[in-house]
Amino acid sequence: MFKPVYAFPIFCLLLLFVACGSPETSTTAESQTEPVSAQDMTSSALTTAIAASAEPPYDPVALLAELETAVSLWQSQAVGQYQVTVRHRRGSWNVQIFALTVENGRVVDSEHTCFPQQDCILQEVDPETLTIEALFETADAVIALNDPETEISFNPTYGYPNTVSYQDGIWTLEGFKLLEDE
Incomplete structure (x- = not known):
C-alpha cells in the first residue's frame, strides 16, 4: 500500500526550492495584489501538502x-461448505x-x-x-477497539472478510473455494 508520507518530504523540499528561487513580483497596473513572501508561500505550500497527504480519519x-x-x-449466499486458507x-x-x-459453520x-x-x-490457535x-x-471486536490503524476489507462477491488488521494482529483470507453440497 502506498503511503503518501514518503513523498511528503520530497514534495516539501521541491516547494521550498521553487518558492525560494522565484523572482520578486512587481506591482503593475494589472495586478493590485501584494507580493507574497517566500516564507508565506512555503508555509502555504506545506499546509496544503500536509492536508493533501493525510489519510482519511x-x-x-x-x-x-x-x-x-x-x-x-x-x-x-447460504454457503454451506467451503475451503479457505487463513494467514x-x-x-x-x-x-x-x-x-x-x-x-455449516464448523471446521471438519x-x-x-x-x-x-x-x-x-x-x-495454539483454535481453527474454529x-x-x-x-x-x-x-x-x-477489532472495530470496537477504536484502533486508528484498523483496516478491514471484504470480498465483493461473497462478503467474507479479505483482511482484518489492527496494531496487534492480522487475518488474511486466501484461496476461498465453494464446495458442492453433498
Whole structure:
C-alpha cells in the first residue's frame, strides 16, 4: 500500500526550492495584489501538502456499516461448505497458515503450518476461530477497539472478510473455494 508520507518530504523540499528561487513580483497596473513572501508561500505550500497527504480519519461507524453489509451478503449466499486458507499473525508470532474445510459453520478438517517453515513455531490457535463466521465476529471486536490503524476489507462477491488488521494482529483470507453440497 502506498503511503503518501514518503513523498511528503520530497514534495516539501521541491516547494521550498521553487518558492525560494522565484523572482520578486512587481506591482503593475494589472495586478493590485501584494507580493507574497517566500516564507508565506512555503508555509502555504506545506499546509496544503500536509492536508493533501493525510489519510482519511478512522471511522468505526462506517466500518460497522460495511461489516453489516458484508455479513448480509455472506448470509444471502447460504454457503454451506467451503475451503479457505487463513494467514494469521500476532505480535512476535511467525505467520500461522491454516487450511480449513468448513461445513455449516464448523471446521471438519484443518491443516496448520507456519512461515518461514525452517524456523517457525506453531502457535495454539483454535481453527474454529478462523471460520468466516468467526472472522466476522473478530472484525466486530477489532472495530470496537477504536484502533486508528484498523483496516478491514471484504470480498465483493461473497462478503467474507479479505483482511482484518489492527496494531496487534492480522487475518488474511486466501484461496476461498465453494464446495458442492453433498
